[in-house]
Amino acid sequence: MIEISHVNKWYSPTFQVLTDCTTSVTKGEVVVVCGPSGSGKSTLIKCVNALEPFQSGDISVDGTKVNDPKTNLPKLRSRVGMVFQHFELFPHLKIIDNLCLAQEKVLGRAHDNSVTKGMQLLERVGLKEQAQKFPAQLSGGQQQRVAIARALAMDPIVMLFDEPTSALDPEMVSEVLDVMVDLAREGMTMMVVTHEMGFARKVANRVIFMDRGEIVEDAPKDDFFGKPRSDRAQKFLSKILSH
Amino acid sequence: MFSNFDFGVIIRALPYLFYEGMTFTLMLTGLAAFGGLVFGTAIALMRLSGYKVLGRIAGVYVDFMRSLPLVLVIFWFYFLVPYIGQWLTGASRPISVGAFASSLITFIMFEAAYFSEIMRAGIQSISRGQPAAASALGLTYAQTMRYVVLPQAFRNMLPVLITQTIVLFQDTSLVYVLSITDFLGAASKVAQRDGRLVEMYLFAAIVYFTISCIASFGVRRLQARIAIIR
Ligand SMILES: Nc1ncnc2c1ncn2[C@@H]1O[C@H](COP(=O)(O)OP(=O)(O)O)[C@@H](O)[C@H]1O
Ligand SMILES: [Mg+2]
Numbered sequence: 258m259i260e261i262s263h264v265n266k267w268y269s270p271t272f273q274v275l276t277d278c279t280t281s282v283t284k285g286e287v288v289v290v291c292g293p294s295g296s297g298k299s300t301l302i303k304c305v306n307a308l309e310p311f312q313s314g315d316i317s318v319d320g321t322k323v324n325d326p327k328t329n330l331p332k333l334r335s336r337v338g339m340v341f342q343h344f345e346l347f348p349h350l351k352i353i354d355n356l357c358l359a360q361e362k363v364l365g366r367a368h369d370n371s372v373t374k375g376m377q378l379l380e381r382v383g384l385k386e387q388a389q390k391f392p393a394q395l396s397g398g399q400q401q402r403v404a405i406a407r408a409l410a411m412d413p414i415v416m417l418f419d420e421p422t423s424a425l426d427p428e429m430v431s432e433v434l435d436v437m438v439d440l441a442r443e444g445m446t447m448m449v450v451t452h453e454m455g456f457a458r459k460v461a462n463r464v465i466f467m468d469r470g471e472i473v474e475d476a477p478k479d480d481f482f483g484k485p486r487s488d489r490a491q492k493f494l495s496k497i498l499s500h
Numbered sequence: 501m502f503s504n505f506d507f508g509v510i511i512r513a514l515p516y517l518f519y520e521g522m523t524f525t526l527m528l529t530g531l532a533a534f535g536g537l538v539f540g541t542a543i544a545l546m547r548l549s550g551y552k553v554l555g556r557i558a559g560v561y562v563d564f565m566r567s568l569p570l571v572l573v574i575f576w577f578y579f580l581v582p583y584i585g586q587w588l589t590g591a592s593r594p595i596s597v598g599a600f601a602s603s604l605i606t607f608i609m610f611e612a613a614y615f616s617e618i619m620r621a622g623i624q625s626i627s628r629g630q631p632a633a634a635s636a637l638g639l640t641y642a643q644t645m646r647y648v649v650l651p652q653a654f655r656n657m658l659p660v661l662i663t664q665t666i667v668l669f670q671d672t673s674l675v676y677v678l679s680i681t682d683f684l685g686a687a688s689k690v691a692q693r694d695g696r697l698v699e700m701y702l703f704a705a706i707v708y709f710t711i712s713c714i715a716s717f718g719v720r721r722l723q724a725r726i727a728i729i730r
Contacts, residue, residue, distance in 0.1 A: 308632055308635060308636060331640045332638065334635060334636055334638045335637065335638025336638075338636075339636040341632070345629040346633075347652075348652065358637070358639075362643050363638040363643075364638075408636075411638065
């Protein structure tokens, strides 16, 4: 579903942020990406839907090459859902309109249909009653669940998450993770940047560990938690699991 | 000076002052603000587009307009536009443009320079995550601007935009150089005709002051409301 091969990216001639990154996510697979802050996780995941350009290597999503100038990027992105650390709901639009905007403007759905779809998804994330409110009137956890619903409204073939719970108060983390666990169990293909190792244990098929722009470890979940091969991954794990 | 102050002059002139003069002033203010906002937003988008040439052109335009006294622009534009029109269309004689059309175009072009700076600040105040989220949903650049960035920039900048429009409302009185009957022009005509300069100019000052004050008060209340929403 996602093929990443030998991707290199520089933010400036002297600063290489990604070094020879190669991995893949197959259909229905849940891959968790972890690693220290600044290791390039966000950058890598943003390369997948071309929010960030890269200088060499290839990425393809469902057979479409992301870095091909001929690719219709808006069309490709409409099939790749993305959830951001800071939610990024549109503050000037009501919750339901947040869910309808792209359905109507990008997919050309009729307003009635997009509202119906939007309400179904709000119900699914437990926020049907909030449809007429504005984002600022919701808690962080509620906003992030709306953001997930907004991405799902586009019927994506794969979902990308960039630290979806790290901007949340601790008591709101689980309501968001629950939605993601359900999604994973329904067979959604997911690439998730997160430090929530509980989530990884529960639903991940593979875990990728990144450090200084490199993919240091890429292993099935049980292998990764059982016996990480690299020192750096072991140190990182002991740090985040100790508390 | 006030011993022979004649209120009757003012009252008799009211229909003329408001139906002719104020209607013109408000129409010019409204249309120039709207046109200036649309054109100014286009200039702001050019400056932020990332295309160096476009940005440079827009920047030079803004600096140029801001370094000229408005009254000169109004004056020159009125006398030059017929010849520019002739040159553009290849006509044999200068194209006559009414004083209203001429002053409206001038104000739109002039105000666009100021509105563009306001809208540019408004666009830059939106966090980069917003356009990223819009793109991630599949919206094109134009759609992202139209549905996500510009509505927020406009809403955030509304108090400043209205304040600038109040300045514009006062500046429209400069069309007197073209002998146009705007509110001040109408007052001035009555003043000359009846030899009542004190009454008419005092009354004109009070009217401009009152309208601007009420609008400024409205802006302050609006600012308070926007602060709560955000
Ligand atoms: N737009 C940018 N320009 C320059 N450097 C950047 C930019 N975005 C991120 N970086 C740098 O790239 C590195 C990786 O960032 P990021 O991918 O956000 O890491 P992570 O998500 O793993 O914390 C960091 O050192 C960060 O400072
Ligand atoms: Mg990050």
